[in-house]
Amino acid sequence: MMPLLTLMEWWSHRTGREDWDRLLYKILAVAFIVTTSLGALTGVGIWFSTSVVNPAAIGSLLRVFYWAWFSEWIVFVCEVVLIVIYFLTWKKMTGPRKTAHIRIGITLSVMSWLTMAIITAVLGFMMNPGAWPQQQDLLAGFNNPAYVPQLLFRTAAAMAMAGSLALALGAFFTSPRTALRKESVRTFAGWTLFWIVPMTIWSLVYYQAIPAEMAVNLPVAFGTQAWANQYDLLIKLTLAVGLIGVGLNLWALIKPARTWAFVWIVPFLCICLLVSQFERTRQFIRKPYVLAYYMYSNGARVQEAPYLAKTGLLANSAWAANRTITADNRVQAGRDVFLLACSRCHTLNGSNSITRNLSRLYPGQTWKPEAIDSYVRSIHGARPYMPPFPGTAAERAALAAYLAKLQTTSDQIPSNASISRN
């Protein structure tokens, strides 16, 4: 957002367009409030949610990337301080001091890009850690294969998104049929179109950098298991959303005045949809890992797997209520196993519900513990996006007993289930 605003500020300063300057200020005000309340807090919110959802993963990541995040934080502090200054001095630094104000904007733009550059490294690492599993140091982590394409893609996407948002806000803040409305619609649509080109190119390059065994996940990642067969259809839908966005932007270039203001919100909605679909897919395809090749989504490390298979999940968990399995506590212990091994990805009845998955697996039948047991034994072979079962045969049987029972009884998972690991 900041590069666009700064660029336009510079332009309106050079051409002496006061009306543009006022419009930009209004757009900035919205961006300012959103970044300093929603933006800053969702940034911090990641730390809260990951620590509850998957402490083992974020704890490990932090040990690798502490300094990366620390420097990102310093950049982020500068960014927030600068945006506060930039916004609050917009109306005070005028006349000859305008040039200095524009420089603040440029610095701010560079800072926001740096923040993204660092974060992208971490995201890329989670998907493809390159040489890290062998070398285990920070630089090896940074130097991961998906880094450059992803960063370039994200840069272009952020620019295009800013353009679309400015298009919507600009239309909202100007009166219809004025020259200003026409110009703003045209400018912001042009900017967006300009960035959509590199965005498309880099997304294709990025796609090539996805590790092959993760690309196998794409059909499920894109929708859900139930949609996997309609992968083509989903791709077409996504393309259609993209085309609507591009089409509207083109129309904006040609006929900027010929419509109601709220139409200009649609390109922004389109691009938001695309980006969130991208993030969702990116999150999914690294399954069964949370940190590729080091840790599975359920928090078990790859190197731990043999040991857990020998000694058991329950025996090694500080939190499980049942550490050993007896004839009496089988179902209860099975519930603990479920919390440890499956609950990071499955709920009982909510999203990705295990009961719904089981009924799809055994339609119209009674769920037999033996069948579930043998499914779980080769669960990773059957569905590569799920990690191999990280426990003993007895635990697998207990899990199967518990799951089979769910067909007739209902149960509740506590909100602090993730603590069961470690």
Place this chain on the structure above:
Amino acid sequence: MDPIVPKDMLLPLPAPVWLLVALLLVSFAVHILFVNLMVGSSLLVMWTEIKGLKKKDWDKVSHQIAETITVNKSLAVVFGVAPLLTISVLYTAQFYSSSTLLGHSWLMVIPLVILAFLFTYAHKYSWNHLQHSKGVHLTLVGIACALFLSIPFIFLSNINLMLYPEHWARVHSFWDALWLPNVLPRYIHFLMAALALTGLFFVYYFGRKPEKQDFGSLKSSEVVRVFYGVALAATGAQILFGLLVFFTLPSHVISLRFLAILCLVLTLVPFALWWLWREVRADQPGARFWPIVLLLGGVVALMIWARHEVRENAVSPHRALVAAKTSEYRTRMTETQDYILMPGGLGGTPASPGSLVFTRRCASCHSFDRRLVGPALNEAIASYRGNPQGLMTWIVKPGRKRPDYPAMPAQEMPRDELQQLVEFVLQTTG
């Protein structure tokens, strides 16, 4: 009750402990400074706005306070990230345990803070529009204050809970954690600190350029005196509430050094109180401002240190348990890898040199009879039977064969190790 002892991460700390502690204390000091200002100013803005209902001029003071909050609150949030990261690294086992025990309540911090911020913005930017509907306007700031007053409960119950692993087994929710003995006294202690600090801040803010401040009939020296009064009352109350915190601390966290720090604080505070009192009574207050700031700044630094002492005293026995458990786990895990990956499972084949190399270099990705990251070797080895040279070449410079697997990274190793390894692999799969 026996504490619950989780394992630590199996990766080394990213920096020496002393450095992380230093970073934690410094970044926390900055963070809490702005948090104090954010919470304190929200309370004071409401108070002065209510005062303004009777005496119009206070409304102007209030408006100026409102201008500062949004900056302070942005800084409070961004400066919170560094201490949050650092505490997660330094006290991983304790902090993640207590966070996950609180579960959703801990996550509620985020939406609550966002809400509080939005109400704060709404309050600030509607000042002129709602000039004549003060009821509505005060409701906005009232909600913001209520939110700012409730959020610290969540923080405190978490950082308090992390100190006492012996309670973890019976804490199932936020409410359980809230009623642990030390939380409520610490909460009041925090609020008073916020008021004291904010009082001083506005003494500075409104005392800067007295000639430029215009509050009608209200003289800026009078405003300054009122904020000195706030600081004085809050600092005085702090002695009382500090003692309350002290007496609710469990005995095992109190050490000599901690007591020494507290004694030092207790000798410094009366001086600060005396100077504050003199300022409240002065005609032209302001002369003692910087000495007071210096003194109270020292007190705050000492209290942050004392707080760290308590945390260390509370956590160190548990940390030792965690470390012991983690290292035992690591050893047993490595031992097991030597055997379990062999065909035939958990047997007791003694480790040959080749098998040790295998454990070190290959076992995280390969088993003999199961797919891990790489394929099961019993099958994958097929094309290398009787071709050790080919296998060596593959290990040193792997190619690409299976589209549904990742690429195998090249494994550099000394020639003799490579030979032992290949011999072992071919033998075991033979």
